[in-house]
Amino acid sequence: MQFxxxxxHRLFLLAAGCLVFAWILLDTARATVALKAVWGLIxxxxxxxxxxxxxxxPMRAIERQLDGIRKPGLRRGLAILLTIAALVLVIMFVVELxxxxxxxxxxxxxxQIPPFIERTAAKLMQMMDEHPELKDWLLEVTNLQSLEWTxxxxxxxxxxxxxxxxxxxxxxxxxxxxxxGIVNTVISIVFAIYCLTRKEILARQGRRILYSLVPEKxxxxxxxxxxxxxxxxxNFISGxxxxxxxxxxxxxxxxxxxxxxxxxxxxxxxxxxxxVPVVGAFVGCVLGAFFxxxxxxxxxxxxxxxxxxxxxxxxxxxxxRVVGTSIGLPGMWVLVAVSIGGELMGVGxxxxxxxxxxxxxxLAREFTDKRLAQRNIPEExxxxxxxxxxxxxxxxxxxxxxxxxxxxxxxxxKKQQEKKSP
Numbered sequence: 001m002q003f004x005x006x007x008x009h010r011l012f013l014l015a016a017g018c019l020v021f022a023w024i025l026l027d028t029a030r031a032t033v034a035l036k037a038v039w040g041l042i043x044x045x046x047x048x049x050x051x052x053x054x055x056x057x058p059m060r061a062i063e064r065q066l067d068g069i070r071k072p073g074l075r076r077g078l079a080i081l082l083t084i085a086a087l088v089l090v091i092m093f094v095v096e097l098x099x100x101x102x103x104x105x106x107x108x109x110x111x112q113i114p115p116f117i118e119r120t121a122a123k124l125m126q127m128m129d130e131h132p133e134l135k136d137w138l139l140e141v142t143n144l145q146s147l148e149w150t151x152x153x154x155x156x157x158x159x160x161x162x163x164x165x166x167x168x169x170x171x172x173x174x175x176x177x178x179x180x181g182i183v184n185t186v187i188s189i190v191f192a193i194y195c196l197t198r199k200e201i202l203a204r205q206g207r208r209i210l211y212s213l214v215p216e217k218x219x220x221x222x223x224x225x226x227x228x229x230x231x232x233x234x235n236f237i238s239g240x241x242x243x244x245x246x247x248x249x250x251x252x253x254x255x256x257x258x259x260x261x262x263x264x265x266x267x268x269x270x271x272x273x274x275x276v277p278v279v280g281a282f283v284g285c286v287l288g289a290f291f292x293x294x295x296x297x298x299x300x301x302x303x304x305x306x307x308x309x310x311x312x313x314x315x316x317x318x319x320x321r322v323v324g325t326s327i328g329l330p331g332m333w334v335l336v337a338v339s340i341g342g343e344l345m346g347v348g349x350x351x352x353x354x355x356x357x358x359x360x361x362x363l364a365r366e367f368t369d370k371r372l373a374q375r376n377i378p379e380e381x382x383x384x385x386x387x388x389x390x391x392x393x394x395x396x397x398x399x400x401x402x403x404x405x406x407x408x409x410x411x412x413x414k415k416q417q418e419k420k421s422p
Contacts, residue, residue, distance in 0.1 A: 057237050
């Protein structure tokens with residue numbers, strides 16, 4: 001076996017990969033620290049790239065409307081500014097809509113909680129008067145005369161001193177984390193704007209690097225998969241936002257028909273939480289039912305029933321047509337993707353896993369179709385009710401069965417002839 005430079009290069013990469021993998025297995029603690037340090041360095045740029053990817057969806061639509069501007073740089077900069085302005089306006093609209101409603105709800109809770117506490121205390125006192133043994137047991141357990149007040153005061157002061165030291169240390173850590181978070185946020189936003197401004201140049205540089213390092217056929221397939229991923233994620237983002245707006249408007253109209261309170265607050269909460277696939281709307285239902293419960297328990301029950309009905313309408317009609325068709329993923333696999341993504345990475349995993357599962361689903365379908373074509377599988381065998389596939393074992397069994405029936409028939413005819421003969 002001859003070893004050329006290409007083979008030696010591959011063997012070196014394989015040996016280096018094995019060493020790194022063995023080091024991760026043998027020294028997991030240091031490997032985890034190293035990975036966290038690396039992630040701390042690259043996380044602002046990863047977040048910035050994700051922000052740029054999300055912003056690119058509305059920016060692309062806005063830029064298409066600015067075709068009259070001849071200068072590409074001016075058109076791109078104006079599209080970025082309009083995208084950021086639109087996002088700020090949406091956030092301001094939501095805050096302006098939610099802030100008064102939240103203030104009214106907090107005021108209502110503030111007025112209703114003290115009477116609730118008084119009623120609860122009265123119920124407890126009445127229960128203790130009706131059950132003297134419970135009162136005696138409580139007095140026995142909480143024997144105030146036997147308590148060592150000096151020791152309790154000393155322990156309390158010591159505990160407060162320790163807690164003050166811990167709080168000071170935590171405050172320093174919180175200030176450091178907040179500062180680090182602000183710096184990372186600024187870096188992410190600046191990097192996102194840079195990516196949006198030079199996205200064609202970055203894509204062209206990435207293709208040049210791939211074609212220079214990876215074989216041409218492999219690079220073609222990688223670029224095709226990346227373009228499919230980009231299209232799928234873009235369709236998912238736009239479809240999810242449209243579906244959330246439709247669901248929020250649907251709840252607003254229905255709640256207005258039934259004359260429920262807090263229509264703007266609850267409808268906006270439903271729309272915002274619906275951005276999280278499948279489970280987000282249920283979180284909005286719980287919050288909406290809680291706010292309505294403060295005003296009217298009966299209407300809260302009606303709201304939950306209305307939510308279940310609208311949720312069925314949304315799952316069966318709106319979501320499959322608005323989001324499901326845009327990503328090409330059946331509803332069953334949407335549920336599986338949401339469950340796995342939520343278990344691995346929380347809410348962010350739910351948002352990422354659905355389009356990722358759609359890409360994997362499309363690639364698996366392409367691979368299956370290609371393999372079926374290569375193996376020349378007849379089309380009739382792939383139908384819902386394919387023709388019966390006869391195996392050799394089954395043919396032999398059917399042949400033996402026919403022989404056995406023929407033999408039984410012959411024996412029956414023979415017995416009939418014997419009965420007829422004198």
